[in-house]
Amino acid sequence: MKHNTHIYLAVKGIEFLYEGLGNLCYAESNRKAFASTITKYRRRGKTLQRMLMHYQNVINEATWAPDDILNDKSQYHTFKLFTEREFQNSSNFAKETYKGTYHRASGGGGLPYKVDHLARVISDMDKLRRYNDRCSMNQIMYQYLMISHYIVDAHIPMHCDLRDDPPSPNDTKKPKNGLYYSDSLHGKIEQLWEDAVNPIAIGEDIIEVKRKNNDLPPTDLSQQIQFNVTNNEHCREIKPYVIPEDNLMSYMIDLCIQTKERALLLFPIAAPSDWDKELFPTMTREIFAQIISNLITVWIWIWGEK
Numbered sequence: 001m002k003h004n005t006h007i008y009l010a011v012k013g014i015e016f017l018y019e020g021l022g023n024l025c026y027a028e029s030n031r032k033a034f035a036s037t038i039t040k041y042r043r044r045g046k047t048l049q050r051m052l053m054h055y056q057n058v059i060n061e062a063t064w065a066p067d068d069i070l071n072d073k074s075q076y077h078t079f080k081l082f083t084e085r086e087f088q089n090s091s092n093f094a095k096e097t098y099k100g101t102y103h104r105a106s107g108g109g110g111l112p113y114k115v116d117h118l119a120r121v122i123s124d125m126d127k128l129r130r131y132n133d134r135c136s137m138n139q140i141m142y143q144y145l146m147i148s149h150y151i152v153d154a155h156i157p158m159h160c161d162l163r164d165d166p167p168s169p170n171d172t173k174k175p176k177n178g179l180y181y182s183d184s185l186h187g188k189i190e191q192l193w194e195d196a197v198n199p200i201a202i203g204e205d206i207i208e209v210k211r212k213n214n215d216l217p218p219t220d221l222s223q224q225i226q227f228n229v230t231n232n233e234h235c236r237e238i239k240p241y242v243i244p245e246d247n248l249m250s251y252m253i254d255l256c257i258q259t260k261e262r263a264l265l266l267f268p269i270a271a272p273s274d275w276d277k278e279l280f281p282t283m284t285r286e287i288f289a290q291i292i293s294n295l296i297t298v299w300i301w302i303w304g305e306k
């Protein structure tokens with residue numbers, strides 16, 4: 001995702017923290033426990049929302065720092081999976097295999113590992129702050145905003161799809177018996193989202209006009225990325241989860257697998273560069289709603305008592 005889209009989504013995650021937790025989804029079906037869980041989570045959510053709002057002035061920098069300052073894009077912003085559907089009999093290229101189906105080639109990025117690790121670091125920083133004041137709330141909130149970057153990236157089809165990275169002729173680490181898509185598509189699609197976000201985010205005072213091309217009218221896609229906390233229908237689209245068995249790592253891996261499946265729809269196996277432009281608007285809505293939901297899911301997981 002591009003810069004302003006990252007900022008916009010982090011702000012939406014904060015805005016929907018309280019309302020979104022009203023739709024909290026929980027794996028078990030004990031109704032009584034569930035009702036008290038929602039109340040507990042919403043109470044926590046309200047405090048976290050207030051804290052994050054207090055540090056709003058660093059959103060710009062913190063949400064973008066992983067691309068700009070940490071520069072760990074190829075290591076931790078992706079989780080490039082492939083299956084036997086696009087590359088038949090290619091399991092020998094797999095470094096790891098998930099659910100018996102989803103292979104990750106070497107150099108395919110470790111996004112779920114980064115989110116899991118960073119989430120635990122943030123939770124530890126909070127423990128240290130309470131114990132000896134070694135970490136400030138300022139530093140902790142910065143990390144909350146920074147982790148949003150990786151969570152957002154896990155939803156981007158191109159970030160979880162090996163076909164986004166065509167191998168060079170002498171690359172022996174990737175299968176070659178299937179089709180990759182043109183490497184210009186990644187930037188093109190992210191630009192479509194950025195162009196849709198800019199006019200909305202400027203209108204809501206989330207970003208400022210810094211470049212001439214920021215200040216353009218809404219695009220066909222702008223309506224799909226718009227989420228307003230005062231709109232009941234929009235609120236219903238936000239569905240955060242209580243992370244099953246407290247296992248953030250497997251939650252993130254499952255999410256990347258889901259994103260990979262989306263990539264297979266958007267970039268059809270037989271002709272991946274011929275991406276599905278008809279499906280794209282609906283998929284954009286789904287992706288953006290899921291991003292806002294999962295920002296809340298992970299933030300509240302970190303914020304919870306451990």
Ligand SMILES: [Zn+2]
Binds near residue numbers: 153
């Ligand atoms: Zn990134």
